[in-house]
Amino acid sequence: MKKFNSLLIASAFAAGIFYSCDNASVAPEIEPISAEVLGQIKSMGFSTEGAIKFESGYLVENDIYLTDHDLKEMKTGDRLPILEQYSTNNLVCGPRNITVYAPVGGRNGYSAGMIAGLDLAISRYNAQNLSITFSRISSSSGADIVMTRLSKRDERRGVLGSAGFPTNGCDPYGQIKMSGILESSYGLSTGGIATIIAHEMGHCIGFRHTDFFDRSISCGGSTANEGDGGVGANHIPGTPTGASASAKSWMLACTDGGDRPFNNDDRTALNYLY
Ligand SMILES: [Zn+2]
Numbered sequence: 334m335k336k337f338n339s340l341l342i343a344s345a346f347a348a349g350i351f352y353s354c355d356n357a358s359v360a361p362e363i364e365p366i367s368a369e370v371l372g373q374i375k376s377m378g379f380s381t382e383g384a385i386k387f388e389s390g391y392l393v394e395n396d397i398y399l400t401d402h403d404l405k406e407m408k409t410g411d412r413l414p415i416l417e418q419y420s421t422n423n424l425v426c427g428p429r430n431i432t433v434y435a436p437v438g439g440r441n442g443y444s445a446g447m448i449a450g451l452d453l454a455i456s457r458y459n460a461q462n463l464s465i466t467f468s469r470i471s472s473s474s475g476a477d478i479v480m481t482r483l484s485k486r487d488e489r490r491g492v493l494g495s496a497g498f499p500t501n502g503c504d505p506y507g508q509i510k511m512s513g514i515l516e517s518s519y520g521l522s523t524g525g526i527a528t529i530i531a532h533e534m535g536h537c538i539g540f541r542h543t544d545f546f547d548r549s550i551s552c553g554g555s556t557a558n559e560g561d562g563g564v565g566a567n568h569i570p571g572t573p574t575g576a577s578a579s580a581k582s583w584m585l586a587c588t589d590g591g592d593r594p595f596n597n598d599d600r601t602a603l604n605y606l607y
Pocket residue numbers: 339394395396397532536542585586
C-alpha cells in the first residue's frame with residue numbers, strides 16, 4: 334500500500350497519489366525555506382526533510398507547527414537513543430477534562446463525517462480511563478483546543494493537519510488545524526479520520542512520533558532522525574524498544590489512511606503519562 338504523510342499527503346514521495354499526474358512537470362506548491370531557517374530547524378534536532386512553509390511559520394516532522402518565535406525560544410536539540418514511545422518535557426497536568434471545539438457545517442466548518450471522526454477520537458481516549466478526558470463542546474469560547482479548517486490552499490496541496498506541544502503552564506496545545514476533506518476528497522473511513530485527529534490530539538498532550546528516531550519506518554524514504562527538537566523526547570517506561578510500521582501505533586509519523594486504534598504499547602504509554 335502506498336504511504337502518505339500523516340499531515341502532508343502531497344510530499345515528494347506521494348505527489349502521484351492525489352495529483353492526476355499525466356504531466357510530469359506538475360509539482361506540489363512548495364515554497365522554499367531559507368537555508369538559515371533550515372539550519373535552525375536542524376540544529377534543534379528536527380528533520381528538515383519535507384519541511385514546508387505553513388501559515389506564519391513552518392511545518393516540520395509532517396505536522397508540527399513552528400513559528401519564527403518558536404525557533405528563537407527552543408534550545409538546541411540532542412541526538413537520542415533508539416527506543417519506542419516518547420513524550421515532550423511539558424505535559425498536561427491532570428486530572429483534567431480537556432474541551433474541544435470544532436465548527437460544524439458550512440464552508441468553514443466540518444462535515445458530519447469529520448465530526449464523527451472527532452467524536453470517535455475523543456471516545457477512544459476516554460475509554461482508556463486516564464487522568465485526562467476530552468469532551469466536545471459547541472462553543473469556541475473557553476475551549477481548550479479549537480480545531481479549525483486549514484486554508485483552502487493547504488487542503489488542496491494535501492496538508493492533513495497540524496498541532497503543537499503542551500505549554501510550560503500545564504495546558505494542552507490549543508489549536509489543531511485540520512483538513513476538512515479527509516472524507517470527501519480522500520475517502521477515509523470514520524476510523525481513519527479518527528486516527529488522524531487522535532494523532533493531532535496526541536501531540537497536543539505531549540506525544541512525539543513513535544518512530545521519531547527514524548521516520549522512514551512509517552514514511553518510507555531515507556533514514557531520518559527527528560531528534561528531540563528542543564522540546565524533549567523522553568522514553569516512556571514499559572514500552573518496547575524499536576518501532577515498526579506493522580505495530581500501527583497511532584503516533585507513527587506517517588499514515589496509510591487506515592484505522593489505527595490504540596495498540597497495547599500505545600495504551601501503556603497513555604497510562605504511564607496520564
Ligand atoms: Zn504527528
